[in-house]
Amino acid sequence: MASYLPTLPPIAPVRRIRYLIFLKDVLILACTAFGGPQVHLALMLERFVAKRRYLTEAELLELNALCQILPGPTSTQTITALGFKIGGPNLAYLTLIVWALPSVLIMTLAGIGIYYVQQNSISLNFTRFIQPMAVGFLIVAGYRLARKVIQNQIDIVLATVSVLVAYAFPSPYITPVVLVAGGFATAFFYKKQEIMEKAPFRIRWANFFLWIGVLIAAATVGAVTKWLPLRLFENFYRNGSLVFGGGQVLTPMLYNEFVEFKHYLSRQEFLSGLAIVQVTPGPNFSFASYIGLLSMRNDGLSGQLLGGFAATAGIFLPGTFLIFFVYRFWNQLKRYRAVRASLEGINAASTGLTASAAISFFQPMSENWTSVTVVVLTILLLEFSKIPPYLLIIAGLFLGFLV
Template identity: 55%
Template sequence: MLLLTISAFGGPQAHMTLLLRMMVEKRRYLSEKDLIELYALCQILPGPTSTQTITAIGYKIGGARLAFLTLLVWMFPAVMIMTGLAVVVSHFQRQDLSLEFTRFIQPMAVGFVAYASYTISRRVVNTKAGIAIMLVAAVISFFIRKPFIYPLLLLLAGLATAIKWKKHPHEQKQKISVKWGNLVLWISILIVAAIVGGVTQALPIRLFENFYRNGSLIFGGGQVLIPLLYTEFVDFLNYLSSEEFLSGYALVQAVPGPTFSFSAYIGALSMRAYGVGGEIIGGIIASVGIFLPGTFLIFFMIRFWDELKKYRVIKASLEGVTAASSGMVIAATFLLLEPISNTGLNFLFIIGTFLLLKFTRIPAPLLILSGLLAGVLL
């Protein structure tokens, strides 16, 4: 897993290729069919898809202890790198040093999100109903910039397509045996964190609650994470500037491992008033908050997933959930475009990044390093 972690660039789809090569073909820990089914399960759960798939592999091979160890090895390098980058950014600001050399990776971040919205919509939205839901979700999430709108859109979109359950083929089912412990733990922590954070107004607790809540509501992987976190931490809470947010999102493209490690960067900068120690704590709090819900849910679901996936209403609702998630990523492209200065050079970097991602196989880390180099030279 450590070898996989330090080489896993490119998001969930690229991660799946590496998992197939390492876990199935080379190590033979599980079959290709098992891996694909685990990946399908994680796609319908809120949380980081790659991370949940990897955690599920650990659980399938060696139970809960190996699953937690696998999770830690997978997330630790990326979380530490993104926390370190946040500390560097904060240090530059305290020393009144210029961060102008990062100015080109901000429009490049918009290019990355634009490409993500393009690829996601093409891959998962292939019906008239899905296209309609995607467009409506994009418009609503762009104009109503409140944290509650995202889970509400996902719920309504799932209900909208669940009514088509009869169109899916019937499968023979057995009685489902459910162990509720992890689900109860997931909900309990969500409620307790909200109450304690509201009463004490302590920033570390509120920070944990923010990320835990978002980790409990995000469907579709790291790209869908962006509009939620931007709305919450830039527009709503004002913990970060749009420039800091965009710089961090661009930098995470050059870091191997889970895209959700971007949360460590946001958490660290949110705690900058407490010094370097506070920033490190903020990065850890944010990471635990964002990764923990998905872990509880995969532990809960994996025990009866084989039977649950046979229910037609579940299959039907996924069409709406994935379409709404795609719409949110489209909205994020325009949302992140707003703070970018309307200069020809910025638009050149946005369009150029999109075209390079679409038509070439240049690795994302190399693109980001090129953007930083251009910022230094120009």
């Protein structure tokens, strides 16, 4: 892989300090950013734009829109691309590791804990308030994002249509269709965009071929050897190469493959892990660590850790390779007015997808007055108090232990 990672020149002390400050900011977000990509975007705007001024709000929204139309974890690709922008590929890989590590460690420990709980018949009812709280987080994040990106009647129409389509056709493959359609709709209004001088395209294909090569090699070798860790890597690498739109889209894909089809996990184990990942800061794709670990529960602790590592590498690598490939010529691509105009529609459609996900998550709990109360209280506390989100989560867990 070294051939694809150009060596940076010696880093000046001031630049090194800047990189360390950036990685510290990433670690703070990794430990406090609950609630999925929409919440992550709001926190990135607050820390990276308003506080540190690494880039402008428009640049971050552009970058996030680009990552939404690529397969892979949206917030992870966004923050990795930001590391690339600030310090090149080496800083980008460090950014990925710092961003993912806390949640991966938590979900790895969760997998070990669930296995222990299962062996000792201990109740998991203490997580009962967490799912409605996660819905509250999602609703607030969608509302805050909509306030930033919904600017006119066309955006309102696109967001509304996106809600209806995504709700009527609850398939993970509808996400890229909705996003591309939204971008296509606003691309026609390109004349409103400022004319920029175009630069010739210089596409470097190395990371694209790396993405394809790893996929083919893992599938081939895994089929021949039938070694479970390699097969897990291929399974998650394939899912990471196909999923658009974040963890809420990945969840049904993983459920169908690892519960319904392969029976690596029971339904209860899967849902318990899903509840835990809702209270875990950082990328929701760390759910893969939990699934990979329990998929190798019969191979001892070392085998479980190997399964978790294989799943983690598989789910995060494809999106990283793809954003490295596209970001290198993104500055040239966005000089075209139609491309910049399409980002407005993509952002509007994204708010609709967020609303649809919130409706889907809320509907099963709408008849439970306790869950509805928790959702409403979470929304009110997030909007009208200064209580940090992670403290709300801790309070929810504590209340679950008490009740």
